[in-house]
Amino acid sequence: MPPTRNYIDGEWTDSESGDTFETVDPAAPDDVVATYQESTAADARAAVTAAADAAAEWASTPAPDRGAILKAAGDVLADRKAELTAQLTREEGKTHAEAGGEVQRAIDIFHYYAQKTRDLGGTVKSSSGGRTNLYTREEPVGVAALITPWNYPIAIPAWKIAPALAAGNTAAIKPASLAPGPAVSIVDALDDAGVPEGVVNLVTGPGSTVGNALIGHDRVDAVSFTGSSAVGGTVYDLATDDGKRVQTEMGGKNPTIVTESADVEAAADIVAAGAFGVTGQACTAGSRAIVYEEVYDEFVDAIVDRAQAIDVGPGDEYGMGPQVSADELQSTLEYIDVGVEEGARLAVGGEALDGGRFGDGYFVAPTVFGDVAPDHRIAREEIFGPVLAVLEVGGFDEAIQVANDVDYGLSASILTRNHTEANRFVEEIEAGVAKINEKTTGLELHVPFGGFKGSSSETWREQGDAGLEFYTIEKTVYENF
Template sequence: MQRLDQQFIDNQWIPSRGERRLPVTDPYTEQVIAEVTAGDPADVAAAVAAAQRALPAWRELSGAQRAIYLDGFADSLTRRREELIRLSSTNNGKVLDEAAIDLDDAIACYRYYAGQARELDQRQGRLIALEMEGVEACCYHDPVGVVGLITPWNFPLVTSAWKLAPALAAGCTAVLKPSEVTPLPERALAEVALEIGLPQGVLNLLQGDGAGIGAPLAAHPGIDKVSFTGSNRVGEAVMRAAAERSIGVSLELGGKSPIIVMVDADPEQAADWVMAGIYFNAGQICSATSRLIVHEAVAEPLYAALAERIDALVLGNPLDADTDMGPLTSARQRENVRAYLAMAEQEGLLVVRDASHRELPGQGYFVAPTLYRDVPVESRLWREEIFGPVLCARSVTDENEAIALANDSEFGLAATVISGDSRRASRIGRQLQAGSVWLNSEQLVLPETGWGGFKRSGIGRELGPWGLSAYLEVKHLVGPADGGDDT
């Protein structure tokens, strides 16, 4: 068992100031594979101070110079690919293919923001068209400053890339807090920083929980912005801490995403997209399309196709190439999902597939892939984020009813529309209150397209040029047209 009692601050592994130890568990074997020291506010203070010292020199580099380091992250992660895939699978419970997607998407993100950093150079000092004669205005983009980045446990490497890559591209320095549940994959980022020669203090990585690291980081007076991905409860606490100092936040929070299957859809093809939308990563995905809204004319064949596919899913060791679905990431998350399954039993929900239809592996934090049909809209399972392999379905009679039902949620992160008519799918998609809508496809999350939600699903956007803008301040220099510019 590894004992990890050091924090990465100012390009050095130094002993943590904290005294508590946190176990890191393999969710398949249920064995403790590592122990990390939970950091405390003194660690936060040291990391923030290092990031502040590094900021002046880092922000003065050109975007092209910073891009060299971002490409370095991508190159190093590529060299470590097989090692990190297995490490992610072991720490998180992902099957190997899912762990590979997590890593490959992270690599693509660093590559994308290397390009964005180079383009940023071309945007600096652009003149703005003015109607007033004799006056000139030009626009600059300055980094926000020192940023606190707090990432979740379900997709460690890619969610850290979504934050760290644009922050570094913008010229910010960072303090990164991985989840205490899955700290192992992201520790590799510190090793990468040393390998590529990232300047001291630009990236600082702190291990620990919310009480020891997360809350003090969000509240630290030296932090200029906080980016958080996780639950609404914690996200709202981060926002309150930021509000005390009127600093910016980016929040990617909960989801209860719909998947709409219209009357002209092919039930067999639709079933494949429904399966990918809810059972990928054992349902532990913020954009999981966990509310199935299906036209009554195709409901029965779709339920039959889903039952067949659910029965065929192989649950087991995530390191086994034949496994389709691994365990949930923690015992705590398994208990959270089991609590919803108990509610479903109390409510008398109509089961299509659940644990009574299969034998679960003898070890690991497994929950059976589950499907309920004709779920009342008042049910907590229909309305609340479960974050597990649980799909709730209802049938509708027409397009307008489907749209209204899809939008009847406090969340608005994502949605999927499946229809034999692409124009209908697009028309429905335009009316859905969601940040990302997939039309007749699996969930494609690309570096070039923004990521974030409507309503209680968060504030701001990650990815694309919007992700870079989240770490930039806009500055205008305005003066006489003959004032010149000495930059």
Template sequence: MTAITVDTLRDTCLPIYIGGEYMASAGAPIDSYDPATGEVWCQVPDCTDAEVDAAVKAANAAMNNPAWRDMTQSQRGLLMLKLADLLDAHVERLAEVETKDNGKLLREMRALSQALPVALRYFAGMADKIEGTTIPVNKPDMLNFTVREPLGVVAVIIPWNSPLYMMMRALAPCLACGNAVVVKPSEHASAGAVAFAGLMKEAGFPDGVFNVVTGLGHTAGNALISHTGVNKIDFTGGPATGKVIAKGAAEQLTPAALELGGKSPHVVCDDADLDAAANGVVAGIFAAAGQTCVAGSRCFIQESVYDEVVAKIIAKARAINIGDPGRDDVQLGPLALWSQVEKVEDFTQSALGEGATLAFGGGRPKGLGDGWFVEPTIFTDVTNDMRIAREEIFGPVLAILKFRDEDDLLEMANDSDFALASGIWTQNMNRALRFMRRIEAGMVWINTYRSPSVMSPSGGHKDSGYGKHNGFAAIEEFSRIKTVVIDYSGAQQDAFVMRVNK
């Protein structure tokens, strides 16, 4: 099978992948833009209801195919290891496709592509260690135990910021558990998932275990989440869309896992290593151009070191090299969507109107053509009631707030609709652990930031959604428990009395 590359996709309409085969879609084409130039580079089909139905049916057929259904856990793990080895050889190709599609730095997309086989190997090792339990039920001659089973067909709906990385968080544990998957990538960045699909075939996965349909949320996406053949929905994206998906899932009684973004507090205390903290703050918001759900977009600095830390952050922001995401010396690429540029501009005006001080940036850099670039932007004198402190921007915009003490900090930090990630810089571990206990967030980083691991569960609550990725928590997310009860006493049960514990 010929590998799909940037060159083979250029000026074409992407295929879709159903039942182990690439095929042309009958859906209307959607223009897909290169954010670095602002120009159309390929097209994405808006799949028809019939094509989504075919993908779900192919996945269900795979679940009933003995080649997948009866494969042992160890065999599944070995197949995943084979896929991981194939991915090692295609890291650069997949990274280039994703950078062209969403404008993120090639070196970041390369690192994320290198993380794909890592995730596969981790969950491949877990595949034959998914165990049930034996339960003492206080009933003589009764054996009670549980087994974990696959859910069936999982719909994985992924965003445009890190498509393959976000996809693999669900795909790897799904494969380990024995599920089949239908992926619906964002219409703004579908090429990576399409390019990846052929590797599933090459690795030897049975047809239908992995499928890709593309298109808009209200067409292809809606057809997928409302399909009665889907047993679980995994969605990563914005809260508004997440609520629509949750409502649709509820109508079908389909369980869902939703990761919906954040407005994460990133704290610098007066006893921190201030240079390390300033570097962490910059990395937490300007890496990936702020287009990450865990972006440390609210920076809380203790008042005694406020001016010093702000100056360090601005100095580091001023040194950021903005430009072509394919160059290794560039640190900030374009935003993935023109609408995100407009959103950043709207938030900038809103912040100025509410009385925040524009300390750095706030505009579009010169000399970069028609690409969707914005400057790293820093606001000081921010209060917690401003839009810029409350709403997710998903861009390189930092809101800096001042705090007095721990109680003051936690009152402001927890006054948010989101609860995904958080971070604190301090050399006082007592203070760090108090913060860890009291902060409302699914993840807490101490003296580091944006440091995920496939071994460590991630996810949030409040408007950041529910459900977990990574670690054994992901196995629990993508499998279900079946309880088995065996009476080996040989005695007849009273037909009219339930055998309860006594």
């Protein structure tokens, strides 16, 4: 299979380096999925130059015409859904159902923002003087550099690319090297849909080279990043030092509070879905269950049963797939060791899975720790694997204090029949997403998404109208007639 190429100024091109890198199936690491360009800073600069040169013409294209291209791209993705689902499962490791859901989300995002282009424009205000039209215009920011992660390799590129293009910006995107294929497929769909040359550009390769070159380029006006908190802080500093508009969405240590009034069996189902879905590799994964003492023992027994019932194996056949890489698996196993060393009780799981259907894949058993203290590292640090820490509390006040006493604030949930508890939770939780009687994962595409504290730069939200706001700037017009 020939290497996948970069997409710059409407052409599929090789990197100037001549070097390539491979991705592998995390369920079977000897299986090479695809080969990509090991790009250089020069390739990144070429992508930005193409985007900048195309910016004025794309910005002047009527918004509904831009929307028509987005709609056509969404239709292409829909026609290729089965192929894209298989690609995502092989390269990232999600189960077939999870991958299919993510591909559908990307399709829906393109169709959503295609329609939103008809709402772009501005507002009309009444002037305090006569014979004056007073109104605003929404205009594109310019060139957007988009840096996306491997854990949602088609949905996150979609929710950055679609609003950027809808608002009239041009873009240069660098997908994560562990799973760049789905982002390449999005760009291929846009190419087939007739996107003009230079409007969208894609460069694969290392973040330290390609990503930094994109962020630091003086013709880039806005930077959108999703990834780890450590890298996100560096991205934010680099972008803001140059005066660029920037949004960063990063990690989470997301709690689910299980109250005395909750149905324990239903609560175990909800917490298990949030903790072990997508192999725990989601920034919104529910990695902490904060449980009232009255139902603590019953809940631990129930969640252990749920973990034991999960059928782990290759994503095309089983209910929980592998971790994405050997490094991610090793990191999870190290955190499991930390939990044991700190004195938490390993209730179930905790081991790598190999042999038989697991082969040499990056599999780990769904893991539950009981008797976790709030100061344990497994209760405070993002693990990014299928590991749940269960903490016992005496009631609501202690639960909310424990929930908030971490450096993150992305998604949080409470399971309760008590209306007062539910409303106090919404008021007092320090999180960008607050859910009542739902898992911490799962997002609607038409409402804002983002976190508090170390989960986000707290500058701009993504998705829905908020996604368009990041990519537009307002001009106020006074027309005296």
